[in-house]
Amino acid sequence: MLGNYRFALVDLETTGGQASQDHIMEVAVRVVGGEVDLEWESLIDPLCSVPSFIQSLTGISSSMLRGKPRFADVQELLWSYLDDAILVAHNARFDAGFLRANFARYGRDYQPRVLCTLKLARTLYPDWPKHGLEAICERIGFYSEVHHRAMADVDAMKAFLDYARADKGEAVFNFEVGLLLGMPVLPPSMSQADIDAIPCQAGIYRLLGEAGELLYLGTARSLQEQVLSHFENPTGDSKAAKLVRRVDSVQWQVLAGELSAGLHLSAALRHEKPLLQRRAKALGKACCVRFITDDRGELQLRLRSGLPANIASTGESVALFRERKHAKTRIRELAKEHQLCLRRLAVLVEGELCECGACILTAEKFGGSPLAPTAETAADFSAQVKVAFAGYLYAPWPFAEPVLVHEDNGAGRSEWHLVHDWRHFGSFRWDAERGQLFELSGEAKPLDLAAARRICDQTQEFRYEHYRLFRAFQHDLAWQPLSQFNVAISDDCVT
Ligand SMILES: [Zn+2]
Structure with missing residues (x-):
C-alpha cells in the first residue's frame, strides 16, 4: 500500500520555535518511495543573527550562514521535492508549520499529508521511556557524530523507520503508518483476500479480537462494503482506530435482507455484549414523550423512561425516542427549529432559560414575568407542537390483524416475519417440499394460519428498535395480512 507513495523525510534547523517570527537556517530532505531515493541539504541565510543558545545546540553560527542561499533562493527547488510527497518529520507539526509559513510568502499553499515519527514511535513502542530522536537512536543502536543538524536527524529518522519496519514486520508497520496518515488500512492479521471473500449481500457481521472476543456486531446492506468502511478512515487515536487496532478476524452471516439483518442483530444483542460499541448499550432503553393538556388547554410535554405497556391500544399520541438523552437533545432542537417555547412545554430544568x-422579549420588557396564554394561543401552540414532533409520533398499526412480512435477497435467502402491532412474533422460512412455513431455528411444528393467530394473541413486549425497523421497511417489502396470506414463491427464492 505505502509503496505507491513518495515520502519526504525533512528536518529543519531554525532560529527559534515560532513559525510566524523565527527563521529557517538549515534544511535537509531525503525523498524515498517508488524508484526515487535522493537527498538534498542546504544552510539558509536567515537574514538575522542566530541566538546564542541555538548556536550552542546546533553548532551553527551566524558567520556560517552569511552569504548562503536565502529561503527565496531555494524555495522552488524545495517545493519540487515536497509537493505531492508525504511529509515525514520528528514532531512534524513543527516542521510543517515552518514550511507552511515560509512557502506562504511565495504564494504556495503547503498542506501535505503528515507522518510524525514521534507519534509513530510512541504508538509502536509505548514502553520506551523516551521518544526523542536521540533516545531512539540509542535504543536502536544508530550512532552519529552530530545531533541537531538537519541531515543527521533525517538519517536518524530513516534508521528508525527501517528498524521499525524490520522489527514489527511489514503488515504491522504499514497498518500503523496508514492509521497515522488517515489512509485506508487492513488489520495486520487480514489480507485483501479475506476482504474479497466477504459477500456483497445483506447480513450481520462480527468483528472479533485476537482471543475471539466480540468487539463489534453490525448489520449491513452489503457485508463487504460495511466491513471495509471500518477500515477506511480511522485516523489517529479515534474510536474507529481503537476498534481497528483490535480487530483480528471477521465473521458474517448472509440474511434475507436488511430487515432480517436488523431483527437478527437485535436478538443477538440480547445476549452478546460487543466490547467497543457504544450504540449497542442504548438498545432497550427507549423512552417516550407524552403530550398532556393542562387546565388552561395548553399542551405540555412529559418525558418518561420506557414505553407505555399498552401503547398499541390507547390511541394516545406519544413520541418515541431511542433513549432519554437523545430525547432531551431532540426536544430542544425541535423547539428551536419550530420556535416553540420550552417554558410552555414545561421541559426547562432548573437554571435553564428559554x-x-x-421569552427573550418578555424578559426585556417585563423582567421575566411571562404572559398567561389565552385560549386562542393555546390552540395554536398545541398545533405547532404536533407539527414539530410529527416525525417522532407513534404510528398506529395500519392493519386489523397480524401480518407476514416477506423479505428475499434474490440469491437463495428468504424469510417471513410474523408481526402484529409492530411486535415481532417470530421469523420463518418456507419449506417448498412440504409447502409450509417452519420456524427458522429448529424443526418445530409447521406454522399454519390458526397457529400464527394464536402466537399473536400472546403478550409480547413492544420493542422500540423493532418498531423503527418495521416502519423503515413498511413500504419496501411485501406485507401480507394473515387473512390474505398466500405464498407466491418462485424457485429462486426457496431457501
Ligand atoms: Zn420561551
Missing part, C-alpha cells in the same frame, strides 16, 4: 423569541 431562548424563544417571546
Whole structure:
C-alpha cells in the first residue's frame, strides 16, 4: 500500500520555535518511495543573527550562514521535492508549520499529508521511556557524530523507520503508518483476500479480537462494503482506530435482507455484549414523550423512561425516542427549529432559560414575568407542537390483524416475519417440499394460519428498535395480512 507513495523525510534547523517570527537556517530532505531515493541539504541565510543558545545546540553560527542561499533562493527547488510527497518529520507539526509559513510568502499553499515519527514511535513502542530522536537512536543502536543538524536527524529518522519496519514486520508497520496518515488500512492479521471473500449481500457481521472476543456486531446492506468502511478512515487515536487496532478476524452471516439483518442483530444483542460499541448499550432503553393538556388547554410535554405497556391500544399520541438523552437533545432542537417555547412545554430544568423569541422579549420588557396564554394561543401552540414532533409520533398499526412480512435477497435467502402491532412474533422460512412455513431455528411444528393467530394473541413486549425497523421497511417489502396470506414463491427464492 505505502509503496505507491513518495515520502519526504525533512528536518529543519531554525532560529527559534515560532513559525510566524523565527527563521529557517538549515534544511535537509531525503525523498524515498517508488524508484526515487535522493537527498538534498542546504544552510539558509536567515537574514538575522542566530541566538546564542541555538548556536550552542546546533553548532551553527551566524558567520556560517552569511552569504548562503536565502529561503527565496531555494524555495522552488524545495517545493519540487515536497509537493505531492508525504511529509515525514520528528514532531512534524513543527516542521510543517515552518514550511507552511515560509512557502506562504511565495504564494504556495503547503498542506501535505503528515507522518510524525514521534507519534509513530510512541504508538509502536509505548514502553520506551523516551521518544526523542536521540533516545531512539540509542535504543536502536544508530550512532552519529552530530545531533541537531538537519541531515543527521533525517538519517536518524530513516534508521528508525527501517528498524521499525524490520522489527514489527511489514503488515504491522504499514497498518500503523496508514492509521497515522488517515489512509485506508487492513488489520495486520487480514489480507485483501479475506476482504474479497466477504459477500456483497445483506447480513450481520462480527468483528472479533485476537482471543475471539466480540468487539463489534453490525448489520449491513452489503457485508463487504460495511466491513471495509471500518477500515477506511480511522485516523489517529479515534474510536474507529481503537476498534481497528483490535480487530483480528471477521465473521458474517448472509440474511434475507436488511430487515432480517436488523431483527437478527437485535436478538443477538440480547445476549452478546460487543466490547467497543457504544450504540449497542442504548438498545432497550427507549423512552417516550407524552403530550398532556393542562387546565388552561395548553399542551405540555412529559418525558418518561420506557414505553407505555399498552401503547398499541390507547390511541394516545406519544413520541418515541431511542433513549432519554437523545430525547432531551431532540426536544430542544425541535423547539428551536419550530420556535416553540420550552417554558410552555414545561421541559426547562432548573437554571435553564428559554431562548424563544417571546421569552427573550418578555424578559426585556417585563423582567421575566411571562404572559398567561389565552385560549386562542393555546390552540395554536398545541398545533405547532404536533407539527414539530410529527416525525417522532407513534404510528398506529395500519392493519386489523397480524401480518407476514416477506423479505428475499434474490440469491437463495428468504424469510417471513410474523408481526402484529409492530411486535415481532417470530421469523420463518418456507419449506417448498412440504409447502409450509417452519420456524427458522429448529424443526418445530409447521406454522399454519390458526397457529400464527394464536402466537399473536400472546403478550409480547413492544420493542422500540423493532418498531423503527418495521416502519423503515413498511413500504419496501411485501406485507401480507394473515387473512390474505398466500405464498407466491418462485424457485429462486426457496431457501
Ligand atoms: Zn420561551
